[in-house]
Amino acid sequence: xxxxxxxxxxxxxxxxxxxxxxxxxxxxxxxxxxxxxxxxxxxxxxxxxxxxxxxxxxxxxxxxxxxxxxxxxxxxxxxxxxxxxxxxxxxxxxxxxxxxxxxxxxxxxxxxxxxxxxxxxxxxxxxxxxxxxxxxxxxxxxxxxxxxxxxxxxxxxxxxxxxxxxxxxxxxxxxxxxxxxxxxxxxxxxxxxxxxxxxxxxxxxxxxxxxxxxxxxxxxxxxxxxxxxxxxxxxxxxxxxxxxxxxxxxxxxxxxxxxxxxxxxxxxxxxxxxxxxxxxxxxxxxxxxxxxxxxxxxxxxxxxxxxxxxxxxxxxxxxxxxxxxxxxxxxxxxxxxxxxxxxxxxxxxxxxxxxxxxxxxxxxxxxxxxxxxxxxxxxxxxxxxxxxxxxxxxxxxxxxxxxxxxxxxxxxxxxxxxxxxxxxxxxxxxxxxxxxxxxxxxxxxxxxxxxxxxxxxxxxxxxxxxxxxxxxxxxxxxxxxxxxxxxxxxxxxxxxxxxxxxxxxxxxxxxxxxxxxxxxxxxxxxxxxxxxxxxxxxxxxxxxxxxxxxxxxxxxxxxxxxxxxxxxxxxxxxxxxxxxxxxxxxxxxxxxxxxxxxxxxxxxxxxxxxxxxxxxxxxxxxxxxxxxxxxxxxxxxxx
RNA sequence: GCCCUUGUAGCUCAGCUGGUAGAGCAAUUGAUUUGUAAUCAAUAGGUCCGCGGUUCGAGUCCGUGCGGGGGCACCA
Numbered sequence: 001x002x003x004x005x006x007x008x009x010x011x012x013x014x015x016x017x018x019x020x021x022x023x024x025x026x027x028x029x030x031x032x033x034x035x036x037x038x039x040x041x042x043x044x045x046x047x048x049x050x051x052x053x054x055x056x057x058x059x060x061x062x063x064x065x066x067x068x069x070x071x072x073x074x075x076x077x078x079x080x081x082x083x084x085x086x087x088x089x090x091x092x093x094x095x096x097x098x099x100x101x102x103x104x105x106x107x108x109x110x111x112x113x114x115x116x117x118x119x120x121x122x123x124x125x126x127x128x129x130x131x132x133x134x135x136x137x138x139x140x141x142x143x144x145x146x147x148x149x150x151x152x153x154x155x156x157x158x159x160x161x162x163x164x165x166x167x168x169x170x171x172x173x174x175x176x177x178x179x180x181x182x183x184x185x186x187x188x189x190x191x192x193x194x195x196x197x198x199x200x201x202x203x204x205x206x207x208x209x210x211x212x213x214x215x216x217x218x219x220x221x222x223x224x225x226x227x228x229x230x231x232x233x234x235x236x237x238x239x240x241x242x243x244x245x246x247x248x249x250x251x252x253x254x255x256x257x258x259x260x261x262x263x264x265x266x267x268x269x270x271x272x273x274x275x276x277x278x279x280x281x282x283x284x285x286x287x288x289x290x291x292x293x294x295x296x297x298x299x300x301x302x303x304x305x306x307x308x309x310x311x312x313x314x315x316x317x318x319x320x321x322x323x324x325x326x327x328x329x330x331x332x333x334x335x336x337x338x339x340x341x342x343x344x345x346x347x348x349x350x351x352x353x354x355x356x357x358x359x360x361x362x363x364x365x366x367x368x369x370x371x372x373x374x375x376x377x378x379x380x381x382x383x384x385x386x387x388x389x390x391x392x393x394x395x396x397x398x399x400x401x402x403x404x405x406x407x408x409x410x411x412x413x414x415x416x417x418x419x420x421x422x423x424x425x426x427x428x429x430x431x432x433x434x435x436x437x438x439x440x441x442x443x444x445x446x447x448x449x450x451x452x453x454x455x456x457x458x459x460x461x462x463x464x465x466x467x468x469x470x471x472x473x474x475x476x477x478x479x480x481x482x483x484x485x486x487x488x489x490x491x492x493x494x495x496x497x498x499x500x501x502x503x504x505x506x507x508x509x510x511x512x513x514x515x516x517x518x519x520x521x522x523x524x525x526x527x528x529x530x531x532x533x534x535x536x537x538x539x540x541x542x543x544x545x546x547x548x549x550x551x552x553x554x555x556x557x558x559x560x561x562x563x564x565x566x567x568x569x570x571x572x573x574x575x576x577x578x579x580x581x582x583x584x585x586x587x588x589x590x591x592x593x594x595x596x597x598x599x600x601x602x603x604x605x606x607x608x609x610x611x612x613x614x615x616x617x618x619x620x621x622x623x624x625x626x627x628x629x630x631x632x633x634x635x636x637x638x639x
Numbered sequence: 640g641c642c643c644u645u646g647u648a649g650c651u652c653a654g655c656u657g658g659u660a661g662a663g664c665a666a667u668u669g670a671u672u673u674g675u676a677a678u679c680a681a682u683a684g685g686u687c688c689g690c691g692g693u694u695c696g697a698g699u700c701c702g703u704g705c706g707g708g709g710g711c712a713c714c715a
Contacts, residue, residue: 111642111643111644112643113643113644114644200709201643201709201710202642202643202644202709202710203642203643203709203710203711204641204642204643204710204711204712205641205642205710205711205712206641206642206711206712209711209712210712211640211641211711211712211713212712215641215642215711216642216711217642217643218642218710218711220709220710246707246708250650251650257706257707258706259688259705259706259707260706262705262706262707310715313715314715317713317714317715333715334715365714365715367713367714368640368641368712368713368714369640369706370640370641370642370710370711370712370713371640371712371713371714372707373708377714462715463715547675549672549673549674549675550672550673550674551672551673552672577671577672578673578677578678579671579672579673579674579677579678580673580674580675581673581674581675581676581677581678582673582676582677582678583675583676584675584676585675585676585677586676586677587676588675588676589676595675597674597675599673599674600674601674609674609675611675616675616676618674618675
């Protein structure tokens with residue numbers, strides 16, 4: 001007698017032990033058809049697993065996240081099977097499920113080409129059609145190791161050797177010819193995978209993820225429950241490609257990169273205008289929040305970096321320069337040591353704290369060539385940096401005020417969806433554990449006070465203190481880590497920063513590092529992708545183009561531009577010998593938010609006709625009203 | 640840094656197995672004077688990423704360097 005309790009609380013009674021398939025069959029024919037795997041007392045099992053005792057069982061279909069995962073996992077297996085059929089001698093390693101799909105890492109001398117991918121995909125399809133049965137076996141450890149060694153799968157053998165001795169080793173057979181070591185569960189047969197998968201790319205990947213090991217070939221695939229989901233996913237990828245800031249940056253004439261300085265931006269007039277607009281805005285916000293802006297040298301003597309600890313901990317990422325007199329300088333990769341030097345000038349009292357010093361510091365970091373990626377990962381960038389010198393007691397309050405400022409600024413720029421990542425002490429760290437206790441608690445208190453969603457990343461703090469990272473979600477659901485707030489229990493002491501406390505004794509202040517955008521360059525990349533290039537009016541580098549209907553109205557159009565420039569709007573007049581349609585198309589494609597059309601009607605009535613981007617409706621307005629309305633829109637606070 | 644891939648006009652790209660470069664758009668000039676997403680025509684435009692090699696001959700094949708792209712590793 002086996003009692004099976006279903007998720008809705010109902011119990012089905014079976015005379016004998018049963019399989020998941022039998023349970024599903026009992027519930028309904030359609031469920032039996034859709035069933036992929038099952039969960040028995042919370043453990044995922046194959047459908048053909050025999051349940052011997054009373055259990056609560058949930059039949060899992062493609063609608064459940066676990067179901068989709070199994071589809072992907074099986075697709076990975078079938079891919080490996082197809083690869084080994086097509087390319088004998090290829091060794092398999094690991095093949096997990098990942099977000100949106102799966103991959104499998106192979107060891108093979110010859111590289112896989114994109115044609116190979118097509119072939120493999122086709123073979124996978126054939127295997128699905130054949131609907132080969134899956135069979136699970138439990139093997140004895142030595143047998144498994146010897147077996148895989150014998151058939152030349154040294155990576156598999158190595159994996160098994162690393163599995164704890166008390167763990168059960170299951171081998172899954174797919175059809176008569178292919179098998180793999182796997183924890184499972186798996187689908188009953190290959191037909192259940194369906195055809196909603198696609199191999200997407202090949203790449204290199206280190207064995208066990210360690211760059212000291214040999215490089216394997218990884219084939220990525222995406223897999224879904226049905227064709228519709230696959231299509232939706234592929235569409236989303238396409239949409240992301242359309243928004244690529246590298247493409248848009250070129251099209252919109254914002255910036256370029258070139259061989260002479262990989263990873264450094266050549267800002268064009270329009271891109272720089274956007275950059276400056278953000279800086280102006282930040283300056284204004286920080287001033288109002290009580291920050292004092294400073295600026296420190298780009299090049300500083302080696303000795304300072306040795307004192308700060310950067311030379312040791314960050315040396316391989318630093319650009320250095322030796323002067324003709326053999327002195328070694330480093331180009332700053334961070335602003336903090338410079339800022340502490342400014343703090344150290346003059347005697348500071350507890351009355352000066354918290355002291356907030358901001359700096360738009362340009363830093364250089366020698367990033368590995370393979371890491372570079374448009375504006376998102378560069379070797380030279382500008383931080384909207386600030387350092388807050390305060391007492392331990394002030395950590396929570398200051399952190400909270402930084403957090404509020406960040407959230408408010410993100411909101412102004414159109415990002416309302418923000419989550420926090422809190423990281424506490426890492427294994428290797430400096431400072432007394434008691435101080436860590438205090439600063440972690442203080443920072444966590446601030447995190448909780450925001451009432452925002454947050455994750456705790458254990459042990460991922462900086463070696464000098466705990467930190468919060470601000471992750472914003474963009475218009476198409478991608479997460480970007482931007483701002484950061486770090487408590488520093490180390491640097492002020494190393495660089496001899498002190499203040500005179502109430503009792504007259506000298507104390508070392510706590511330092512908070514914070515950046516809101518993180519890197520201006522990167523943030524601009526995120527902005528471009530978030531808005532697909534259609535930036536909000538107030539930061540748009542070219543806000544308005546005035547178009548005369550014919551050259552008869554060139555003079556009026558030029559006058560309008562003059563007046564708009566006078567109130568600080570970025571605008572151009574288009575006097576080219578093209579017709580109106582052509583100009584509207586051209587400027588719309590280059591994403592100018594507002595076009596003003598001027599013809600006889602407008603000249604006669606001292607007005608302009610407004611056409612906003614992506615809005616075919618036109619509106620005629622007196623020029624002075626237009627100026628009033630749009631110069632107001634030019635302020636962030638009104639957006 | 641590592642694996643794969645890629646580099647042709649300002650831009651997007653074509654150029655089969657080696658035989659001295661081609662299109663569309665942009666630019667320039669001329670015509671047209673246009674009322675809401677491409678008016679017509681003509682002209683000009685190239686160290687085919689750099690260096691070396693094979694060859695009678697290299698954009699094309701080989702080697703190497705640099706850059707770009709996709710991943711891996713890295714992101715203090």
